[in-house]
Amino acid sequence: MEEPEPEFAIPEDPVPPQPRWRFPFGGRATAVYLTAGFCLVAGHFLIRPAVWPGAKQALQRLLFGEPWLADLAFWALASVFFYVVPPTVVSALFLKRSPLDLGLRLGSLPRHAWIYALLLLGVLPLVYLSSLRPAFLSTYPFNPGVGQAVKFLIVWEALYVFQFFGLEYFFRGFLLFPLEKELGNTAVLVMTVPYAMIHFQKPFLEANAAIFAGLILGLMALRTRSIWGGVILHGTVAVTMDLLALCQQGKLAAMV
Numbered sequence: 001m002e003e004p005e006p007e008f009a010i011p012e013d014p015v016p017p018q019p020r021w022r023f024p025f026g027g028r029a030t031a032v033y034l035t036a037g038f039c040l041v042a043g044h045f046l047i048r049p050a051v052w053p054g055a056k057q058a059l060q061r062l063l064f065g066e067p068w069l070a071d072l073a074f075w076a077l078a079s080v081f082f083y084v085v086p087p088t089v090v091s092a093l094f095l096k097r098s099p100l101d102l103g104l105r106l107g108s109l110p111r112h113a114w115i116y117a118l119l120l121l122g123v124l125p126l127v128y129l130s131s132l133r134p135a136f137l138s139t140y141p142f143n144p145g146v147g148q149a150v151k152f153l154i155v156w157e158a159l160y161v162f163q164f165f166g167l168e169y170f171f172r173g174f175l176l177f178p179l180e181k182e183l184g185n186t187a188v189l190v191m192t193v194p195y196a197m198i199h200f201q202k203p204f205l206e207a208n209a210a211i212f213a214g215l216i217l218g219l220m221a222l223r224t225r226s227i228w229g230g231v232i233l234h235g236t237v238a239v240t241m242d243l244l245a246l247c248q249q250g251k252l253a254a255m256v
Contacts, residue, residue: 027094028095028178028179028182029179029182029183031090031094031095031178032090032095032174032175032178032179035086035087035090035174036087036170036174036175036194038086039082039083039086039087039170040194040198042082043078043079043082043083046078046082047074047075047078047079047082049070049071049074049075052074052078055074056070056071056074057070059073059074059077063155064151064152066145066152068143068145069143069145069152069155069156071143072142072143072146072156072159073155073159075163076159076160076162076163077159077162079163079166079167080162080163080165080166081166082166083166083167083169083170084166084169084170087102087169087170087173087174088102091174091178095178097177097178101177102169102173102174102177102178102227103168103169103172103173103176103177103221103225103226103227103228104169104173104226104227104228105225105226106226106228107224107225107226108223108224108225108226109224109226109228109229111224112220112223112224112229113229115220115229116220116229116232116233119216119233120233120236120237123233123237124237124240126209127237127240127241127244128244130203130205130206130241131241131244131245131247131248132248133203133205135203135204136203136206136241136245137245137248137249139202139203139245140241140242140244140245141156141242141245141246143156146242146246147246147249147251147252147254147255148251148255149255150255153242153246153255156242157239157242160235160238160239160242161231161235161238161239164231164234164235164238165231165235167234168217168221168227168230168231168234169227171191171194171195171214171218172191172217172218172221172227172230173221173227175187175190175191175194176188176191176218176221176222177222180222185219185222187218187222188214188215188218188219188222189215191214191218192211192214192215192218195210195214196210196211196214198210217229217230217233217234
């Protein structure tokens with residue numbers, strides 16, 4: 001006797017459609033982070049006068065014939081090159097962004113300048129206390145020759161501040177604004193990691209402070225739509241650190 005067929009057939013489990021393979025990262029994030037990785041690695045290995053002896057010799061002829069000042073100038077200028085040129089090219093060709101869109105506009109900086117002023121007032125006492133530590137005095141300025149003459153000090157500090165323009169453009173510009181739409185404020189956290197890592201050779205307290213500085217300057221850059229507040233703040237603190245170190249070493253008074 002045949003068994004009756006069930007009134008309702010049990011449907012078979014449908015085979016889910018197989019999604020097409022896609023690149024695991026967004027195109028914008030890929031362009032930004034691969035460029036950043038290249039800049040940081042290339043900068044680490046190529047910002048050395050020994051790699052470009054002709055450049056050092058040319059700088060030495062321009063800078064009073066002092067080889068140590070040529071070394072510092074090469075480091076500053078090469079840093080700016082890797083911080084600025086590749087990101088600008090990638091932004092223009094692949095991200096379709098003008099350099100102005102990476103924080104070079106003033107934005108709302110004039111309206112928020114008081115915040116940067118408060119940050120500076122809060123940091124300067126800490127900088128002074130740090131200047132009393134031997135680790136600080138053995139690090140700043142980067143070369144003892146800076147304290148030999150006023151002309152050396154002026155040239156070096158100008159190059160030093162220019163280097164901070166490149167640094168802010170890279171970390172608070174290129175690593176933030178192109179990814180803001182995708183990551184929001186999380187882009188600040190991502191940027192802070194490599195920013196802290198470039199401070200590994202600095203004194204322990206300063207390296208840790210770089211984490212908080214990266215977060216604060218990153219959030220302020222997004223809020224003001226500008227990197228210039230960070231450039232001014234960073235440059236002012238850096239020059240103050242050198243002057244305090246020279247003062248503690250007794251060289252500043254001798255120059256004056």
